[in-house]
Structures are given as C-alpha cells and as structure tokens.
Amino acid sequence: MDENLRKATRTGKVNELYRVIQSNGNVLRHFDEVEFIETPLHIAAEEGRIEFAMEMMNLKPSFARKLNHQGLSPLHIAVRKGHKEMALRFLEIGKHLVRVRGKKGKTPLHYLCKVGNQLGLLDTFLEASPDCIQDVTTENRTALHIAIQNNRLDVLQLLFRTLKRKDYYWEVVNRKDKDGNTALHIAAIHNQPKVLKLLLNCKADKHATNQVGLTALGVAQQHNNRENIAILKGCFIPVVSNFKRKLEKQVVKYVTKASLLIFQNMDNISADDRNALLVILGLLLTATYQATLSPPGGVRQGENTSKSKGSYDATVLGKSVMNPSNFLLFYIPTYLVFLVTLFLTLALLKTFPRDFRSALQVLLAFLAVSFDESICDLAPTTSTYTILNIFSGILFLLMVYMCIVCRVSKISVSIVGCWIFPSILYLCLGSEIDVGAGQGLLLFLILYDEFWKGTVLIVCYCLFVRVDAFFGARIDLYYFLDIVTLIGCWLFLSLARLCIMRCT
Incomplete structure (x- = not known):
C-alpha cells in the first residue's frame, strides 16, 4: 500500500486521501x-475513522466485502475492535455485510455471538438481515452453537x-455441527442448565444423537452433571417419551413427503405467476362464498312472523328450499372447491413477509369459519347438516x-378449531361439558x-x-357450561404444564 495512503487512512484525513x-x-x-x-x-475500521471509512465506501464499495x-472483512474488524458506530454505519450502507463469511466461515454475527452483546449490536444485525441466523x-x-x-x-x-x-426455526435449533452435536449437546458439554431449559422450551430435540451415538442426556451422564441429567430426563416416563418420539418421527416423515409432493413446484413459481394465481383463487373464494349467501331457489320464510298466525316455524326459517339430495349435489362440490382454493391460497402466501402473511392467514381462517357456518345453517335436514x-x-x-408444514400459523388453526370443532364434538358426544373439555384440550395441544x-x-x-347474554336473552347456568368448561380446561392444562416445567 502507498505509504501516503496508509498515513491518510490512519489519521482519517479525507483531504489527504484526495491529495x-x-x-x-x-x-x-x-x-x-x-x-x-x-x-x-480495513485500516479505517481498525482505527475507528468513521468519516474516512464512509468516504472510502463511497469511492470503492467493493472494499466492504x-x-x-487474516480472513476478516472491515465489519469483522469493527465488531472485534468494539467500534459500534462504525459497524452501524457499515450496515446502513449495506445490510448484506452481516453475512460476509470470513476465516473459518465466520460472519460478523458469529463474532458478535462470541464476544457478547455489550455493544448492543445484535438487535441491529438481526433486524438488518434476519436470515443471517442460518x-x-x-x-x-x-x-447458537457459538453463543452456547x-x-x-x-x-x-x-x-x-x-x-x-x-419457518426454519426447528431446523436451526437442531442443526448439527461437524461432530454431530446440536446446540443441546453443546449446552450439556459445557454444563449450562439455564441454556438447557431455554433450548428445551424452544423445541430442541433431546433425542438427537451425535456421531458417537450420544444424546444430550448421554453427554450429561458422561460428564456426571446431575442437574443437567434431571433437566434432560424431565418428568416423563421413558416409555411414553420414546413412544411420543417415534410417533412424531413417523408423522413428520409422511407429512414431509406429502409436503414435497404438493409444494415443491409451488414454491418455485415466479412472482408474476403467483400474483396471477392469487387473483384467480380470490375470485374462486368469492364465487363459492357467494353461493352460501344466495342459495339456488332462496331460503324458507314464514308468511308471517307472528306465531299466533300459525305460519311461523323457527326450525325451517332460513333453511334452503332445495330438497336434501339436490342440496348436497350442489353444496358438496361447492365446499370442495372452497377447500382446494383455500388450501392453494394459503400455500401461495409462503413467500410473503411473516407478519403480513400471518394477518392474511387469520383473515382467511375467519372467512373459512364464516363459510362453514353459513353453509351448515342452510342445511334443510339434520342428515345434510x-x-x-x-x-x-x-x-x-x-x-x-x-x-405442521409451516404454511399457516397456530393461531389460524385455533380460530378454525374454536368455531368448527364444537359442532363436530356435539354430534359425537352430545354433552356441553364434554364439548367444552374437548375444545379446551384441542386448543391446548395447538397453543400449549x-x-x-x-x-x-x-x-x-x-x-x-x-x-x-348481553342483550337480555333468557339464560341459565347450563347455558354457560361449555364455555366455563373450556376456560377451566385450558387454565388447568396450562397450569399443569407450568408446574411440570418448574419441576424440571
């Protein structure tokens, strides 16, 4: 390097640079x-010469990568030297710099995980490039490995x-290093019980084995860390835990196969094609929903709403005038079209930003509930219902x-379950208490x-x-049995889970 240039860089004098x-x-x-x-x-980053560094970035943006x-980028050096403002200015110019791989493939994020977050840069790094965590x-x-x-x-x-x-949450948490160790193994090796609890709460797979065939529990037993052993064993019976593990493995196996078969080509659709498909699917959803608002032939209406006139029948008002067979011939295909359209719409939302996608999923869940309620209310007989x-x-x-395949949020599933599941349970069980308990159990399994x-x-x-109840309807205690049971079941199961977590 030219000595005059080196001197100008170390002193941070921009005028000298131009000379x-x-x-x-x-x-x-x-x-x-x-x-x-x-x-x-690199020199400006090491010396903390922000003004000079920004001028150099303006002249030669390629220097940033x-x-x-020593296999270090300027951002690596700024992080290592503790120059917070320098690092922030680098990120303002290029967010991609967070993912520059240096010596041993380490990014600036990896360096930050090693030295700690004393500078408060971690939030900024993750906000600038959330995917750098992969x-x-x-x-x-x-x-995760490095931080632990x-x-x-x-x-x-x-x-x-x-x-x-x-969406790749589970994969990153359970990622294995060159020795086959997951983050859970590393925590067990370094005797970090708090980290073990955190990882287990974040769905770390305690059954995963490393290259020598040891689980995290096996590693803890090898190091004779009693506290870690107790945490990893938990309060569950080994037979039950193993059965649960095998069941989950089989479910994931078949669901993954089905997911690849269905979504493999869908994720590779271009943005223009995706937008066009969403428009078409939106029209189909609108058309099928309209069929529930304006059923063929209309709905039954009393000639007079007065019960004394004899024309009022609360059991048939608002029901379809179609006979049961024609009703099913029309609405079963309609329901199938709605299901497939909803399924494809949710699948195509995969590439949207997470928060925006979640909001759309919730709206579509309410639309599905409304469609189901509307079409069921039209059913002319109990058998069609x-x-x-x-x-x-x-x-x-x-x-x-x-x-399961990470295409919709848990809250969307819960919304559908809240409104649809009770009617199914009531048909099967016929008891308000059983319906409330079943609904509470279902919601706990989804949102535990x-x-x-x-x-x-x-x-x-x-x-x-x-x-x-707020509009003066005639009610009694029995009227509230299902929702009281639902709330009680949810709170009881949540409290039980909290106690188990505290015990472990």
Whole structure:
C-alpha cells in the first residue's frame, strides 16, 4: 500500500486521501485485483475513522466485502475492535455485510455471538438481515452453537426471539455441527442448565444423537452433571417419551413427503405467476362464498312472523328450499372447491413477509369459519347438516396439516378449531361439558407454548358465542357450561404444564 495512503487512512484525513488520488489516479485500483488484501477500509475500521471509512465506501464499495490476510472483512474488524458506530454505519450502507463469511466461515454475527452483546449490536444485525441466523461456519456451527460455547445467555435469548418468527426455526435449533452435536449437546458439554431449559422450551430435540451415538442426556451422564441429567430426563416416563418420539418421527416423515409432493413446484413459481394465481383463487373464494349467501331457489320464510298466525316455524326459517339430495349435489362440490382454493391460497402466501402473511392467514381462517357456518345453517335436514360436518372436519384437518408444514400459523388453526370443532364434538358426544373439555384440550395441544395468545383467543371466543347474554336473552347456568368448561380446561392444562416445567 502507498505509504501516503496508509498515513491518510490512519489519521482519517479525507483531504489527504484526495491529495494521494490526485498524484496517482490508480492508487486504489490494484486492491480490486488482489483476492485477499488489507484495504484502506480495513485500516479505517481498525482505527475507528468513521468519516474516512464512509468516504472510502463511497469511492470503492467493493472494499466492504474484501477479506484481509487474516480472513476478516472491515465489519469483522469493527465488531472485534468494539467500534459500534462504525459497524452501524457499515450496515446502513449495506445490510448484506452481516453475512460476509470470513476465516473459518465466520460472519460478523458469529463474532458478535462470541464476544457478547455489550455493544448492543445484535438487535441491529438481526433486524438488518434476519436470515443471517442460518449461516454456518466451516465446522457447520450456527450462531447458537457459538453463543452456547461462550456462555452467552443474553445473546441466545435475542437469537431465539428472532428465530421463533421464522419457518426454519426447528431446523436451526437442531442443526448439527461437524461432530454431530446440536446446540443441546453443546449446552450439556459445557454444563449450562439455564441454556438447557431455554433450548428445551424452544423445541430442541433431546433425542438427537451425535456421531458417537450420544444424546444430550448421554453427554450429561458422561460428564456426571446431575442437574443437567434431571433437566434432560424431565418428568416423563421413558416409555411414553420414546413412544411420543417415534410417533412424531413417523408423522413428520409422511407429512414431509406429502409436503414435497404438493409444494415443491409451488414454491418455485415466479412472482408474476403467483400474483396471477392469487387473483384467480380470490375470485374462486368469492364465487363459492357467494353461493352460501344466495342459495339456488332462496331460503324458507314464514308468511308471517307472528306465531299466533300459525305460519311461523323457527326450525325451517332460513333453511334452503332445495330438497336434501339436490342440496348436497350442489353444496358438496361447492365446499370442495372452497377447500382446494383455500388450501392453494394459503400455500401461495409462503413467500410473503411473516407478519403480513400471518394477518392474511387469520383473515382467511375467519372467512373459512364464516363459510362453514353459513353453509351448515342452510342445511334443510339434520342428515345434510351431519354430512356437511364431515367437510368441516376436513377443513380443520387441512389447517392442521398446513400448520405442521409451516404454511399457516397456530393461531389460524385455533380460530378454525374454536368455531368448527364444537359442532363436530356435539354430534359425537352430545354433552356441553364434554364439548367444552374437548375444545379446551384441542386448543391446548395447538397453543400449549403460547399461553397468552391462547387465553386471549379463548376469552374473545367465549364473549362472542355468548354475546346474546348481553342483550337480555333468557339464560341459565347450563347455558354457560361449555364455555366455563373450556376456560377451566385450558387454565388447568396450562397450569399443569407450568408446574411440570418448574419441576424440571
């Protein structure tokens, strides 16, 4: 490097830089010609010369991705040296710099996970490039591995906060390094009980084995860490735990196969084709929903709403005038079209931003509930109503499947379950208490790890379905049995889970 240029860089004098350029217009050219070299930007990052660094980035943006002889980019150096403002300015110019891989494949995020978040840069890094959390080193270690190895619990908590919003959450948490160790193994090796609890709460797979065939529990037993052994064993019977593990493995296996078969080509659709398909699917949803609002032939109406005139029959008002066979011939295909259209629409939303996608999923869930309620209310006989409930069940199972393959959120499945599942349970059980208990159990199985969301959903649901109580309807205690049982079951199961977690 030209000595005058080096001097200007170390002192951070921009005017001196331009004097050097005036004397030699090609003074910066040769840096691009060498693969690994210390550029003026590296020196400015090391010295903390922000103004000079920004000027250099303006002149030669390519320097930001250059690695020096130690395999470090300017952002790596800024993080290592603790120059917070320098690092932030780099990110303002190029968010992609967070993912520049240096020596041993380590990104600036990996360095931050190693040294800790004293500078408060981690939030900014994750906001600038949330997907950087997927990056691995040449040893196949993620940011989680590195943070645990260096006992950075504060870093881990921030990483999990970002990771929970991602569809690849489970894959990153259970990623194995070159030795086959997951983050859970690393925590067991380094005797970090708090981290073990955090990982288990975040769905870390305690049955995963490393290259020598040890689970995290096996590693803890090998190191004779009694506290870790107790945490990893938990309060569950081994036979039950193993059965649950095998069952989950089989479910994931077949669901993954089905997912690949259905969604493999769908995810590769171009943006223009995706938008066109969403428009077509939107029209189909509108058309099928319209069929429930304006059924062929209309609905039955009393000639007079007065019961004394003898023309009032509450059991048939609002029911379809079609005979049962014609009703089913028309509405079964309509329901099938709605199901397939809803299924494809939810699948095509995969590439949308997570928060926006979740909002759309909730809206579509309410649309599905409204469609189901509307079409069931039109059923002219009990038998047709029962047949339609089969399709209601299919709708719910479809939403569960979409949730398993990370195409819809849990809250969307819960919304559908809240409104559709009770009618199915009532047909099978016929008891208000049994329906409430079954509904509470179902919601707990779906939202067991999201207590507050589940509680808000249940309270809103209960207020909604019993809204007539606020308008003077004649009611008694039996009228509230189902929702009281639902709330009680939810709170009891949530409390039981909390106690089990505290015990472990």
